[in-house]
Amino acid sequence: MSGAAGATPRAGRVFGLHLAVIALLLGLQFLLPPFHHGMVARIMILATYAIGYNLLLGYTGLMSLGHAMFFSAGMYATGLAVYYRGVGTVEGLVLGLAAAILLAVIIGLITLRTTGVAFLIVTMMFAQVFFLTTLYFNAITGGDQGLVLSGRVPPLRFGNWEVALTHPAVKYNLALAVLTVCLLLTLWVTRSPAGRVLIAIRENADRTRMLGYNVFNYKLLALVLSGAVSGLAGSVWTLLFSYVGSSYAGILYSIYPLLWTLLGGAGTVLGPLVGTGLMTYIVDLTSGLTDSYLLVVGAALILCIMWLPTGVMGGVRRRWWSWLP
Amino acid sequence: MSLEGQLFLALLEGAVSGLVLALMALGLSLVFGVMRIVNVAHGEFYMLGAVLAWYLATTANFLVALVAAPLIVGGVALASDRLVLRPIKYAPEATIVATIGLLYIFQQLVLSIYGPYARSIAPPVYFRVDLPWFGYSGYKIIVAGLAALLLAATWLLVTRTRLGLYMRATQQDREIAQAFGVPVERIYAAAFALGAVLAALAGVLVLPIQQAHYLMGLDPLLLSFMVVIIGGLGSLKGTLAAAILIGLVDGLVSVFFTPTLARIVASILVAMVLVLRTEGLYGEGAG
Amino acid sequence: MAAISAPLLETVGLQRAFGGLQAVRSVNFRLDRGEIRAIIGPNGAGKTTLLNLICGRLRPTAGRVVYKGQNITARPAHDRVALGIVYTFQIVSVYRNLTVEENVGLAVRRLLMQGPLHHFAINPQAVAGRVHDALHRVGLAAAKDQLAGYLPYGHQRLLEVAMALASAPQLLALDEPTQGLAPDEIAGLVALIRDISKTATILLIEHNMQAVLDLSRRITVMDNGSIIAEGTPAEIEANADVQRVYLGG
Numbered sequence: 008m009s010g011a012a013g014a015t016p017r018a019g020r021v022f023g024l025h026l027a028v029i030a031l032l033l034g035l036q037f038l039l040p041p042f043h044h045g046m047v048a049r050i051m052i053l054a055t056y057a058i059g060y061n062l063l064l065g066y067t068g069l070m071s072l073g074h075a076m077f078f079s080a081g082m083y084a085t086g087l088a089v090y091y092r093g094v095g096t097v098e099g100l101v102l103g104l105a106a107a108i109l110l111a112v113i114i115g116l117i118t119l120r121t122t123g124v125a126f127l128i129v130t131m132m133f134a135q136v137f138f139l140t141t142l143y144f145n146a147i148t149g150g151d152q153g154l155v156l157s158g159r160v161p162p163l164r165f166g167n168w169e170v171a172l173t174h175p176a177v178k179y180n181l182a183l184a185v186l187t188v189c190l191l192l193t194l195w196v197t198r199s200p201a202g203r204v205l206i207a208i209r210e211n212a213d214r215t216r217m218l219g220y221n222v223f224n225y226k227l228l229a230l231v232l233s234g235a236v237s238g239l240a241g242s243v244w245t246l247l248f249s250y251v252g253s254s255y256a257g258i259l260y261s262i263y264p265l266l267w268t269l270l271g272g273a274g275t276v277l278g279p280l281v282g283t284g285l286m287t288y289i290v291d292l293t294s295g296l297t298d299s300y301l302l303v304v305g306a307a308l309i310l311c312i313m314w315l316p317t318g319v320m321g322g323v324r325r326r327w328w329s330w331l332p
Numbered sequence: 333m334s335l336e337g338q339l340f341l342a343l344l345e346g347a348v349s350g351l352v353l354a355l356m357a358l359g360l361s362l363v364f365g366v367m368r369i370v371n372v373a374h375g376e377f378y379m380l381g382a383v384l385a386w387y388l389a390t391t392a393n394f395l396v397a398l399v400a401a402p403l404i405v406g407g408v409a410l411a412s413d414r415l416v417l418r419p420i421k422y423a424p425e426a427t428i429v430a431t432i433g434l435l436y437i438f439q440q441l442v443l444s445i446y447g448p449y450a451r452s453i454a455p456p457v458y459f460r461v462d463l464p465w466f467g468y469s470g471y472k473i474i475v476a477g478l479a480a481l482l483l484a485a486t487w488l489l490v491t492r493t494r495l496g497l498y499m500r501a502t503q504q505d506r507e508i509a510q511a512f513g514v515p516v517e518r519i520y521a522a523a524f525a526l527g528a529v530l531a532a533l534a535g536v537l538v539l540p541i542q543q544a545h546y547l548m549g550l551d552p553l554l555l556s557f558m559v560v561i562i563g564g565l566g567s568l569k570g571t572l573a574a575a576i577l578i579g580l581v582d583g584l585v586s587v588f589f590t591p592t593l594a595r596i597v598a599s600i601l602v603a604m605v606l607v608l609r610t611e612g613l614y615g616e617g618a619g
Numbered sequence: 620m621a622a623i624s625a626p627l628l629e630t631v632g633l634q635r636a637f638g639g640l641q642a643v644r645s646v647n648f649r650l651d652r653g654e655i656r657a658i659i660g661p662n663g664a665g666k667t668t669l670l671n672l673i674c675g676r677l678r679p680t681a682g683r684v685v686y687k688g689q690n691i692t693a694r695p696a697h698d699r700v701a702l703g704i705v706y707t708f709q710i711v712s713v714y715r716n717l718t719v720e721e722n723v724g725l726a727v728r729r730l731l732m733q734g735p736l737h738h739f740a741i742n743p744q745a746v747a748g749r750v751h752d753a754l755h756r757v758g759l760a761a762a763k764d765q766l767a768g769y770l771p772y773g774h775q776r777l778l779e780v781a782m783a784l785a786s787a788p789q790l791l792a793l794d795e796p797t798q799g800l801a802p803d804e805i806a807g808l809v810a811l812i813r814d815i816s817k818t819a820t821i822l823l824i825e826h827n828m829q830a831v832l833d834l835s836r837r838i839t840v841m842d843n844g845s846i847i848a849e850g851t852p853a854e855i856e857a858n859a860d861v862q863r864v865y866l867g868g
Binding site: 070072117118120121123124125127128129132133135136139140142143262265269297298299300301302304305306307308309311312313316 | 370416419420424425426428429430432433434435436437439440441443444554557561590592593595596599600602603606607
């Protein structure tokens with residue numbers, strides 16, 4: 008980890024790399040054919056979800072199997088508000104974020120006294136409850152079928168300037184903007200004193216407690232940040248793709264960010280983006296060939312955990328760029 | 333049907349499914365207890381048992397299916413242990429990720445080969461038991477009996493044989509067992525295979541009652557989790573008691589309310605048991 | 620106004636049971652400011668349990684812990700560190716994958732992270748200065764960029780002491796600090812502890828009798844969950860109960 012002396016030159020390289028990635032994504036939209044244009048927009052939002060997940064797994068060392076509830080809390084809060092109440096885009100986003108944060112606080116207070124496998128199961132159970140509840144109240148949520156918001160999503164308003172969210176370029180750039188914010192947030196958090204404590208908790212929680220840190224509070228902070236970013240992703244997803252549905256609250260959507268983060272490299276800032284992109288394209292290619300594309304997901308999980316425990320970017324960090332955050 | 337009829341039916345159904353659940357949960361509990369890992373693919377062994385039984389029963393007969401299907405699934409489990417679990421050294425969180433992977437692989441292979449269909453077979457033995465309120469399938473009663481028999485056989489295996497002794501020793505303290513010459517790695521493989529066989533047996537038994545479908549493993553998995561967590565790890569009696577209880581309650585709630593609500597309540601219950609248990613998942617640690 | 624002879628730490632009727640096993644039985648323990656006190660006794664005597672109760676890693680089943688006149692029994696371990704009770708582990712526990720500098724940095728930052736703002740940014744100079752001081756005091760300043768896991772065990776122990784120093788201890792609780800160290804490392808550690816005792820009260824569990832006799836001014840002997848003797852090294856050596864416990868009979 009960087010000490011005081013090495014901070015400045017390293018900071019330059021770090022920010023340079025990440026800004027370059029963002030610039031690359033910005034430029035890519037002018038080169039991509041329409042299909043891939045939409046794919047990349049999707050990838051960027053799902054990568055944001057994975058970034059949220061990584062804050063908890065990669066940096067605090069807590070593996071959850073319940074993050075779909077945060078993603079879909081954002082999705083439903085925004086989606087239902089738009090569908091039934093016709094709220095504006097910005098208000099919708101705020102609602103989604105607030106819902107996810109509230110849920111994260113409640114879940115955190117209940118579950119963070121457990122750790123390891125127990126935490127895994129408990130988060131999975133609560134996510135299951137959330138999923139089943141969306142099914143139970145399917146009169147409101149549309150259940151598995153979901154609700155289509157087309158035509159109801161209001162345009163994005165900034166003062167007098169209005170932009171419809173249906174335009175592909177707007178979708179792409181909004182997704183990119185959200186990704187950028189969350190990427191930089193991760194970068195900042197993990198280099199901040201609070202972020203160092205999270206890493207310390209991951210490395211040796213007992214030691215961290217005996218240095219005087221309130222480990223529970225820090226874990227709660229991590230979970231709330233993680234849930235907030237995941238919820239923001241869900242919020243933006245529904246605004247861009249005009250749909251809410253129970254499937255996004257299901258166990259598969261809790262497994263996806265785990266897979267993307269592991270594949271891309273847990274504990275690296277760019278890992279979630281790399282993993283999401285890679286996996287999305289692999290699944291896309293396979294589902295063109297067969298209905299059983301989840302076979303690839305299963306195989307990817309196993310190969311990842313057996314041979315790539317540090318993921319792609321983790322490997323990069325180990326082999327070449329030891330300064331990679 | 334009168335209320336008491338409905339009640340009795342729910343209880344009867346609950347008892348049957350509870351015993352079958354006990355069989356499956358016992359398999360999970362063995363794996364949990366001896367190997368200290370969570371096998372998320374456990375429900376898929378159940379599913380594989382049912383699907384293989386369908387193939388075998390329709391090409392040969394049910395008896396062949398009852399014997400061969402669990403053995404094949406046991407072989408699959410042994411292969412999974414050797415190829416996947418052993419290399420990752422049974423690390424807790426890594427194993428969960430890996431078994432999730434196995435879950436998808438098994439599910440999707442079945443989807444490709446067997447298809448998305450739900451298929452069943454006629455009960456191998458058919459007779460009707462006439463009760464005051466309704467007629468009940470004699471086969472289901474046989475299932476309950478067979479399940480109880482298999483549970484007893486497993487109990488004997490664990491408490492009276494050397495293999496069972498080794499398993500219990502490994503469960504208590506892996507290092508000391510190793511020091512005493514217990515071949516821990518082979519015991520792990522045996523436990524994993526035995527767990528899969530028990531799940532597969534449950535799958536074979538329910539084939540004439542339910543339908544074999546590539547997604548059928550998920551619900552029983554959740555229920556098995558509940559049984560193991562509530563009943564306590566490695567405790568056969570606890571597993572049996574919790575399975576019957578959960579089978580009964582699930583039956584009752586599903587009949588009188590909705591299955592979805594039953595699942596919601598059950599999930600919350602499991603989560604809270606884990607959260608409030610101060611001695612951790614494996615009963616270790618204090619304070 | 621506290622009396623001059625008020626103890627730094629006191630336990631009153633402190634008890635801890637694990638199921639049926641009474642690990643610590645109604646212990647009344649008293650530690651004065653500026654002492655170097657060793658707790659000795661056979662394995663299973665309850666020494667580590669007592670230390671864990673004092674540091675807050677365990678909750679007592681009865682009794683209370685009083686520190687600087689305040690009842691801290693309900694305070695969690697991390698709070699007690701802020702009060703000045705600092706603990707080192709029996710088996711060295713450092714951050715193996717972080718550098719020596721970052722290890723001590725974490726200890727230092729806790730003192731400096733006093734408000735929400737400081738969770739986001741801290742003056743790196745302030746941190747680096749204190750880290751350097753702590754490392755210099757234990758003699759590890761040259762190793763600051765090494766990964767802690769690659770240090771030899773004796774140096775990891777010193778790193779732990781540096782982290783303890785950086786935590787501004789008033790009561791330093793050491794659980795078998797010399798265990799696993801080579802003889803020359805032990806001598807160095809003993810000298811270091813003696814040096815630290817000028818600014819902090821020392822409480823240590825030790826099996827190494829030479830270190831105990833070299834360092835401590837008073838010794839507490841525990842057996843089977845109770846204190847069976849307390850006194851100066853000379854008194855303890857002459858004590859018949861202690862001889863019986865150690866030599867059998």
